[in-house]
Amino acid sequence: MIQSVERAALILKALGGGSRLGVTELSAHLGLAKATVYGLLRTLEDQGLVEQDVETGKYRLGPALLQLGNAYLDNHELRARSFRWAEGLAVRTQEAVRVGVLTGPTVLVVHHVFRPDNSVQILEVGASIPWHACAVGKAIAANASPAVLEAIESGPLQRLTGTTLITKRALDADLKKARAAGVAVDDQEAIVGEAGIAAAVFDHRGEAAGAIGVTGAVERLLPSGPDPDMVAAVKEAARGLSRELGAGRALSRG
């Protein structure tokens, strides 16, 4: 691991975590000399990866990151192929659709279709959600390799609402249920009143590349248990998308 690059990345993540930070704050945060941080910041600024506030002298993330983030999306195969499936799923279920991938202990939303009801909604592409508190995350986890599952389950599991599952035991049971049902369900585990139903998407190696699912008001998605039509729609979308990615017959692990 080359030291200066690693440190530069940590600076970016520190700046991403909150608002503007100064050289002194960053050097304290990272435990480095001020001059070291300053040199890194100068280079990052030169590359457009950070910007310095002309008034306060503090630093914030730079525009090049937005371009690179966009380029990441453009090169994303799962995302590209999910467009028509997500659109169809949204129309059929009349709910918002999310496509996500697992990055570390969080789900990164790579595609999002609004609920087709003309209401004002904010785009969630780029948002990160704790894996254990959303249907998409649990759908991926339920079909992940043992090593990955172990890694994400061993981290701290934050309680977001009263129903969030935060013990390995409860989660393992829930993932087993998800494997049996073919879909994972989130019952107000991230936001009170909001539920989700999602199914894993597999690539040509049979690995879970991500998941697709619907999110919406709990009374619509889980009227008395998961709505069967929605479950079927989600499963079909996930299966179709998997096939497009080249998945063979073995669509599920174990």
Next chain:
Amino acid sequence: MIQSVERAALILKALGGGSRLGVTELSAHLGLAKATVYGLLRTLEDQGLVEQDVETGKYRLGPALLQLGNAYLDNHELRARSFRWAEGLAVRTQEAVRVGVLTGPTVLVVHHVFRPDNSVQILEVGASIPWHACAVGKAIAANASPAVLEAIESGPLQRLTGTTLITKRALDADLKKARAAGVAVDDQEAIVGEAGIAAAVFDHRGEAAGAIGVTGAVERLLPSGPDPDMVAAVKEAARGLSRELGAGRALSRG
């Protein structure tokens, strides 16, 4: 400029420019030893900034960039404050609205409101557009500091359509017109059939922080010259937004 960080940034930009690249391709592209590039890539991968394709061994951009790009947007003051103005402008003009900032020689779209006509549209947030071929870019350039203007005008100016202005002379005249009118106009200079009307947004220092404007079919925006109602709407949105950013009375340079 610290060497390894600079090189790491160049790798990211190279990967962002196209599709997957291998160690050898990158080392040839940057003129570095393979082992050097390899070390940088390993570090970048460790930080989630790049991903390695398990099959081909080639590298692509990583998910952390999407998160950072999103964080950039979250911390963006102009963008945050532009939400309600952009929404209002879209409703009033019945056209798509874009808010952009200047980054190097291109305009980066930081906010985008769809044309309110229920058609399927793709979100352009994160997209980069040559400054000289869009109304937003010209609105910013017309009010930029001489140094910035000189920098962007001296670069190569690509012809995108038959009407794209690509000489310094033609652009200077157009910018002068834009300053006089208070809005910049793009008449199919980026895409045939598409026009734009935009006005600069000023921050509390009186500097052009970006621009807001409408885009749409040329026959609606420029029926016989710029539609006066649209011009007025764009100017009002830009002025309101500037005021929110703390701009004083001096809303225009010179």
Next chain:
DNA sequence: AACCCTGTTCGGCAATACCGAATCGAGGAC
């Protein structure tokens, strides 16, 4: 006007990252 808290610059040390060359592993051609 003095203080304090920033961001910024400088110079020397040695740790650090660079490079060239060798190794490994996979895919294709015959």
Next chain:
DNA sequence: GTCCTCGATTCGGTATTGCCGAACAGGGTT
């Protein structure tokens, strides 16, 4: 099945490079 080639990966020595401590400069506040 075997050879060949091309690309990713590893290794070790070198001196370049970036790190650090300490001093400087510039606002804002008291």
